[in-house]
Amino acid sequence: xxxxxxxxxxxxxxxxxxxxxxxxxxxxxxxxxxxxxxxxxxxxxxxxxxxxxxxxxxxxxxxxxxxxxxxxxxxxxxxxxxxxxxxxxxxxxxxxxxxxxxxxxxxxxxxxxxxxxxxxxxxxxxxxxxxxxxxxxxxxxxxxxxxxxxxxxxxxxxxxxxxxxxxxxxxxxxxxxxxxxxxxxxxxxxxxxxxxxxxxxxxxxxxxxxxxxxxxxxxxxxxxxxxxxxxxxxxxxxxxxxxxxxxxxxxxxxxxxxxxxxxxxxxxxxxxxxxxxxxxxxxxxxxxxxxxxxx
Amino acid sequence: xxxxxxxxxxxxxxxxxxxxxxxxxxxxxxxxxxxxxxxxxxxxxxxxxxxxxxxxxxxxxxxxxxxxxxxxxxxxxxxxxxxxxxxxxxxxxxxxxxxxxxxxxxxxxxxxxxxxxxxxxxxxxxxxxxxxxxxxxxxxxxxxxxxxxxxxxxxxxxxxxxxxxxxxxxxxxxxxxxxxxxxxxxxxxxxxxxxxxxxxxxxxxxxxxxxxxxxxxxxxxxxxxxxxxxxxxxxxxxxxxxxxxxxxxxxxxxxxxxxxxxxxxxxxxxxxxxxxxxxxxxxxxxxxxxxxxxxxxxxxxxxxxxxxxxxxxxxxxxxxxxxxxxxxxxxxxxxxxxxxxxxxxxxxxxxxxxxxxxxxxxxxxxxxxxxxxxxxxxxxxxxxxxxxxxxxxxxxxxxxx
Numbered sequence: 001x002x003x004x005x006x007x008x009x010x011x012x013x014x015x016x017x018x019x020x021x022x023x024x025x026x027x028x029x030x031x032x033x034x035x036x037x038x039x040x041x042x043x044x045x046x047x048x049x050x051x052x053x054x055x056x057x058x059x060x061x062x063x064x065x066x067x068x069x070x071x072x073x074x075x076x077x078x079x080x081x082x083x084x085x086x087x088x089x090x091x092x093x094x095x096x097x098x099x100x101x102x103x104x105x106x107x108x109x110x111x112x113x114x115x116x117x118x119x120x121x122x123x124x125x126x127x128x129x130x131x132x133x134x135x136x137x138x139x140x141x142x143x144x145x146x147x148x149x150x151x152x153x154x155x156x157x158x159x160x161x162x163x164x165x166x167x168x169x170x171x172x173x174x175x176x177x178x179x180x181x182x183x184x185x186x187x188x189x190x191x192x193x194x195x196x197x198x199x200x201x202x203x204x205x206x207x208x209x210x211x212x213x214x215x216x217x218x219x220x221x222x223x224x225x226x227x228x229x230x231x232x233x234x235x236x237x238x239x240x241x242x243x244x245x246x247x248x249x250x251x252x253x254x255x256x257x258x259x260x261x262x263x264x265x266x267x268x269x270x271x272x273x274x275x276x277x278x279x280x281x282x283x284x285x286x287x288x289x290x291x292x293x294x295x
Numbered sequence: 296x297x298x299x300x301x302x303x304x305x306x307x308x309x310x311x312x313x314x315x316x317x318x319x320x321x322x323x324x325x326x327x328x329x330x331x332x333x334x335x336x337x338x339x340x341x342x343x344x345x346x347x348x349x350x351x352x353x354x355x356x357x358x359x360x361x362x363x364x365x366x367x368x369x370x371x372x373x374x375x376x377x378x379x380x381x382x383x384x385x386x387x388x389x390x391x392x393x394x395x396x397x398x399x400x401x402x403x404x405x406x407x408x409x410x411x412x413x414x415x416x417x418x419x420x421x422x423x424x425x426x427x428x429x430x431x432x433x434x435x436x437x438x439x440x441x442x443x444x445x446x447x448x449x450x451x452x453x454x455x456x457x458x459x460x461x462x463x464x465x466x467x468x469x470x471x472x473x474x475x476x477x478x479x480x481x482x483x484x485x486x487x488x489x490x491x492x493x494x495x496x497x498x499x500x501x502x503x504x505x506x507x508x509x510x511x512x513x514x515x516x517x518x519x520x521x522x523x524x525x526x527x528x529x530x531x532x533x534x535x536x537x538x539x540x541x542x543x544x545x546x547x548x549x550x551x552x553x554x555x556x557x558x559x560x561x562x563x564x565x566x567x568x569x570x571x572x573x574x575x576x577x578x579x580x581x582x583x584x585x586x587x588x589x590x591x592x593x594x595x596x597x598x599x600x601x602x603x604x605x606x607x608x609x610x611x612x613x614x615x616x617x618x619x620x621x622x623x624x625x626x627x628x629x630x631x632x633x634x635x636x637x638x639x640x641x642x643x644x645x646x647x648x649x650x651x652x653x654x655x656x657x658x659x660x661x662x663x664x665x666x667x668x669x670x671x672x673x674x675x676x677x678x679x680x681x682x683x684x685x686x687x688x689x690x691x692x693x694x695x696x
Contacts, residue, residue: 008511010511011507011508011511014507014511015504015507018501018503018504018507019504021503022501119332119336123336123337123553123593124332124333124334124335124336124337124340124523124524125337125523125524125527125553125554125556125557126524126527126557127557128531128557128558128559128561128562131535138535138536138537144507145510145536145537145541147535147536147537149535150503150535219501219531219532219535220500220501220528220531221524221527221528221531221557221558223524225333225334225524226500229498229500230500261504264493264495264504264505264508265504265508268467268493268494268495268504268505269467269494269495269496271495271496271499271504272496272499
């Protein structure tokens with residue numbers, strides 16, 4: 001049988017698929033970050049905490065209100081997005097005139113506070129969240145067993161990612177947004193309410209993190225640290241893709257998920273650093289990122 | 296007159312000095328060095344600090360006439376940070392003993408520092424059997440459990456139930472490596488085979504890739520040589536990928552009661568595990584655990600109960616030795632038997648290993664459980680002699696024959 005470096009092809013197919021699944025999370029999260037950075041020029045370090053909040057919101061809805069997965073898929077991102085809106089209105093909006101660093105420090109501090117609170121209340125072991133009945137079980141694909149739920153995650157992620165891309169790059173609203181980033185004063189002079197648009201954009205980016213959290217809840221333990229474990233990788237994805245590039249964030253997310261998947265077969269010990277190695281190489285060769293433009 | 300006064304003061308100071316020389320710094324200070332913020336924070340963490348304080352309170356707050364203090368710090372599971380804190384504690388803060396030390400890499404580092412300075416380490420959180428093997432220390436103690444006992448307990452039990460071929464998913468640091476090696480030895484000794492292993496970085500969230508490799512190996516048993524959320528995520532995802540339904544079984548080689556609580560019985564039922572402590576053993580353990588739960592909101596893990604026991608025994612030894620000088624206290628600790636709610640008939644071996652009975656447990660079905668924390672059926676008591684290595688065989692330099 002055909003083997004690649006001693007690994008049978010069905011294992012490789014399996015890893016490819018798994019990489020795609022992890023890539024969906026990277027893509028969804030880095031998409032939110034890219035939207036926020038692209039439109040607001042804010043490096044949103046609270047993104048991991050907001051992802052965690054999405055998962056916890058789903059868990060709380062189920063535990064305290066008996067609201068199941070499908071409603072949580074809608075409600076949890078809304079709640080988390082609302083949290084983002086409040087954050088933007090009360091704190092972030094005051095920092096736009098200052099250096100990027102201040103936004104980073106503020107969001108990083110907020111992330112620590114939120115995670116610390118949840119750690120205090122719920123410990124670090126995590127809470128179980130069951131896979132919804134409709135998506136339990138799986139398919140035997142011959143080369144691997146694909147849990148239905150993971151297939152759903154990939155599909156949902158692709159739809160949301162390209163929907164967002166379409167919204168920003170191909171619609172009138174998106175055009176306003178992009179124009180407002182380039183020259184807010186001029187756009188405002190045309191009668192468009194730029195501050196509201198910016199608040200809504202931040203809320204939307206945060207809601208994307210919340211959505212990723214809900215999608216992750218049945219796979220990982222719902223755990224106060226789940227975001228901080230992931231966020232650094234996601235930042236690397238955004239840097240590799242090119243800060244602020246929507247399409248770059250999506251494609252890089254999927255690509256790196258797959259790359260990480262292969263690393264787990266060939267040299268698993270390196271699976272948590274391979275993305276950073278790629279990041280270093282990309283920064284050396286193309287400092288603006290794979291899909292970024294030099295400013 | 297002045298001369299007399301001076302002489303008197305000097306005499307007084309001298310005699311006071313002589314009396315105090317026995318206990319350095321006029322207090323016995325115990326530092327709890329643990330993971331307060333990351334994946335082992337529920338297994339040890341703040342709970343260990345509370346457990347140490349409970350031992351001190353029970354002892355009356357004073358030993359050899361001097362007050363006892365408990366301080367604590369977060370070592371973030373990093374060996375360099377923990378040895379820095381340990382040095383600072385020993386050199387400038389007058390700490391006499393460091394307890395808990397979850398995460399094997401930090402425990403190995405701190406025990407090294409403590410050995411050089413002649414201070415006592417009371418390790419409960421870390422697992423690696425090297426602590427009382429090639430890395431042993433005359434003032435180092437290993438209390439709650441170790442990888443050898445886990446291998447003897449869970450490893451043997453699983454092989455005897457027919458799990459002859461193994462594949463390991465191993466956390467890539469000192470603990471995972473020793474646990475895998477210890478279990479491998481047990482499996483091979485009983486005629487089993489190891490088909491392979493894969494090593495993952497500490498604190499990984501997605502295990503599907505490793506599980507798939509384990510599945511591909513065709514081994515009957517997938518041994519999880521990891522801990523904390525690494526283990527719970529592995530178990531949860533193994534169910535998702537239909538691995539247990541397809542006939543392979545999982546062996547969680549190190550499972551704590553907080554892990555079972557977080558997985559839920561639906562997912563965890565039937566798992567076999569080895570533990571040094573279970574809250575629901577007898578009246579004594581139930582009473583202590585209830586008191587503990589009031590403070591923390593959870594039942595104690597074997598690590599936290601072990602911290603309590605080790606601190607209590609340390610204090611008894613300080614009292615008996617009449618000093619807090621590391622090596623003298625350590626020798627006393629090895630002399631007097633250990634008897635408390637954690638270890639009913641424990642004995643500290645020459646290499647610093649506490650030999651106490653271990654328990655082989657099986658996680659209950661949801662229908663058998665009477666409520667939260669009612670999780671284990673104790674299948675068998677593993678006598679101390681069997682559960683722990685003989686000091687002569689441990690590879691510890693000063694116990695070699």
